[in-house]
Amino acid sequence: MLRSTNLVCFIVFLCCSLPTSADEPAVKDSQAERESDLASSLSGATLVGNFTITGQEQLALKPERYELTSVKHLEGDNWLFVARIQYGDHDVTLPIALPILWAGDTPVITVDNIGFPGLGTYSARVMIYDDHYAGFWSGADHGGHLFGVVERGDATPPAAE
Numbered sequence: 001m002l003r004s005t006n007l008v009c010f011i012v013f014l015c016c017s018l019p020t021s022a023d024e025p026a027v028k029d030s031q032a033e034r035e036s037d038l039a040s041s042l043s044g045a046t047l048v049g050n051f052t053i054t055g056q057e058q059l060a061l062k063p064e065r066y067e068l069t070s071v072k073h074l075e076g077d078n079w080l081f082v083a084r085i086q087y088g089d090h091d092v093t094l095p096i097a098l099p100i101l102w103a104g105d106t107p108v109i110t111v112d113n114i115g116f117p118g119l120g121t122y123s124a125r126v127m128i129y130d131d132h133y134a135g136f137w138s139g140a141d142h143g144g145h146l147f148g149v150v151e152r153g154d155a156t157p158p159a160a161e
Contacts, residue, residue: 042071049148092118
């Protein structure tokens with residue numbers, strides 16, 4: 001009797017925990033909503049923060065600024081960023097295609113040995129959450145952390161040539 005009761009409970013548990021086809025569109029819709037919200041929240045925003053270099057004494061933080069003129073979901077994991085990138089003595093505006101992967105509801109900009117004209121080749125993982133960003137970057141023979149806040153409405157489109 002106990003064995004039969006356990007079996008019935010197990011079957012009921014399995015049936016209740018398996019996703020139904022009715023559940024799948026809701027998951028897709030919420031992912032589509034997340035993607036739309038991300039594009040809206042980052043387009044026209046500026047990421048303002050600092051970066052570190054591993055192995056260097058951090059007496060003063062190094063500033064960085066990413067003015068995101070537009071951010072658009074392409075297809076799959078790929079996104080198009082039109083961004084002005086400012087750090088150190090670098091100041092360039094580029095269109096950049098980058099993958100964004102999702103950790104639950106949190107976007108993670110994923111860079112794997114991507115060449116950025118005028119800047120070099122980099123890898124990075126940058127998480128965006130609650131108007132903040134944080135992550136790790138590496139390029140050539142150095143790397144470190146980056147972190148800061150997402151400010152809205154500061155980015156301006158580049159001047160027409």
